[in-house]
Amino acid sequence: MASSFIPVPAGSDFPLGNLPLGAVVRGAGGRPSLAVALGDSVVDLKALHVAGLLSLGGPVGDGACFTHPTANAFLDLGPDAWALTRAALTRLLTASEGVLRDKGGVRDAAILGASTVSNVLPMAVGDYTDFYCSRVHAQTCGELFRDPEAALNPNWSRLPVGYGGRASSVAVSGTPIARPHGQMAPAEPGGTPRFGPTAKLDFELEFAAVVGGPPNARGAPVPVDAAAARVYGYVLMNDWSARDVQAWESVPLGPFVGKSFATTVSPWIVAAAALAPHAAPAPPQDPAPLAYLDERARTLPDVALTAEVVPAGRGARAATTVTESNVRHLYWTFPQMLAHHTVGGCVLRAGDLVGSGTVSAPGARGAGCLLEATADGARPLALRGGGSRTWLLDGDEVVLRGRCAAREGVEGLGFGCARGVVVARASARERALQ
């Protein structure tokens, strides 16, 4: 494994083999620059472009896309351009290569301490879709809210069930999560619905693809075996959910206000190329999928996922890992999700976000959300050092992490984290409305 002249701490999420793509701002209100993360540093792609180091020709052309404040133009270029860029960045940052290493001025301009910049959302999200691809999650939700004997709806094992999320809800890690207010079911059938702050605020531990490549034409589906080429990479995602609001609103058209207030994503998009050495066979499917979902070789990235709750006022030492799961538990792969998504002719555009749904795993600590972990609030979850939670309280922080383990000849890498603190919403105008 090549190493960089930029120091990378042992066990860092961001070794030279990762180079995840993000957008950073120096100082308040600055224009974002595209960047990759390396150890505790970030490498500013705009600065490299200005120094003439990213005019790579071929599908990248003069590299003008690296001067944009979002990655959409770069994502639009497709796999050949991504591979060319990845190879060029790897070379530029390798210890044995002097092109960047020995250019003090460019190094100073392009290589920044991660703590000196802020991350912003690296892509403008044209559309955000959320699927429901974890069998454990669907099964548990079905047992809680449907007939336990027929927990999985008949369509679930035939197609990746999904719905349209809210693109404007997508926010970068660190964005505070204002507890949503909303309408909830009446205390008694036929009564007046309740209104106020949600009493059932939940997280959902998810994994999401960031779409790239030129858009498919309207009416022209992406075949399942061509769909991997439409995924640039992946992020961690927290699909915050107000369960009481969601329960009342979502028949017959699905979740709406209960989901659209916030969706946190990790700031760095880990390229599918970086995850390739970490591919694992996807679980077998029974019944066999229809032809348009029949992928030649079904794999999922072997990414261990965790969710931690840091309880309000108790600090990081009291953090409790409430979920231990893995992306490889998903029943449907991302190419299957994309093939199904587009089978009717839907257009996928670069920057679109496609979430897996809650990634739950079998076992006591596998529940990817509090709804499952607490059986809809019936079984409080004990926290380390005392206390418990059924739902999130104001001041609680949720931190999602993802990590691919090192193996013989393959270095480990990670996703950083997707974090958010719950805050109460309380403006005078709001109080007046209640």
Added chain:
Amino acid sequence: MASSFIPVPAGSDFPLGNLPLGAVVRGAGGRPSLAVALGDSVVDLKALHVAGLLSLGGPVGDGACFTHPTANAFLDLGPDAWALTRAALTRLLTASEGVLRDKGGVRDAAILGASTVSNVLPMAVGDYTDFYCSRVHAQTCGELFRDPEAALNPNWSRLPVGYGGRASSVAVSGTPIARPHGQMAPAEPGGTPRFGPTAKLDFELEFAAVVGGPPNARGAPVPVDAAAARVYGYVLMNDWSARDVQAWESVPLGPFVGKSFATTVSPWIVAAAALAPHAAPAPPQDPAPLAYLDERARTLPDVALTAEVVPAGRGARAATTVTESNVRHLYWTFPQMLAHHTVGGCVLRAGDLVGSGTVSAPGARGAGCLLEATADGARPLALRGGGSRTWLLDGDEVVLRGRCAAREGVEGLGFGCARGVVVARASARERALQ
């Protein structure tokens, strides 16, 4: 009523009091210009700006937004800027005003025959939401698919039910509609689902708001009495639907592939300001809405809507008006939809599209979609001059129109139309997949 020096045919949808906003392209592949429609002409706002006629100061500033290819920057400015622009355009185009009338060069550059340009989508749609606000539509759908005795779900009269549509599906009038393929329920429970072109292709006659104004902050709802200021104007919308695909996929998360292939909108956004003289009282609500939905004065624009089907191969003379409805039949107003949409803290951005859902009216010709008109295919609909339809066939064209009638002292105006022809999808790759 003032008249323009540009001739406006009697009964035109686009008199001087309308001035709807669109985006037009001259020739193939050109850059779109923002424009307003007037009679059979379009007035290019970029050309007016270049001539120095739209640097209006105040909230409009130097008018640079009029040089953009989409209206988003202009929509973002908010009501004061819209009013200033509307007043300036009205003055410039009035018969008695010489500023533009007498400047031959500018007139030639700015005033074009509508037939010499093509319309493109005037706004980049950040998010598209579709509601379900017609009581007749919800009642009929409930009778068809739920318990006829309890056709309306308990939440329906308590909140505007809605869901996230697909922004990438939104297309300007005239875009061909490729019949979607997809998965449909098995012939027998537990069997293998069917796959192929939808056999139940439907239209939905809708009316949709185009959002404007600076985005509300995340977590800060738009109060119902402030929500009208977030609507720039309205378009006609056809929410094409594959009913068999939708029926199989939409439990529990709502419609997805059955809707995301195409959503046609009329090309000209009719400003809320133009519709103000056509406001009608909204239907009374029982039960009374919760405080956050309790709007001081509930009105809806009095827009008569029609849907016509032009059957394949039979030409415009065989067009059958299959729906006669009116926006004023909606149970929830647009400010109520927006207040509910944002009550959890969801961000609305300029360019967002908010559909009413199918606008059905009481009575034999009131059904706003074939699902209702044919009782889910059970009762074929007779067409003029012979023939009938349960669902749309390849080659059929659907044309939606909207019109506000003239009254004493108030001129009539209209929306133009939202049209689309159904075409078969048949590429070699597609056939190979089936």
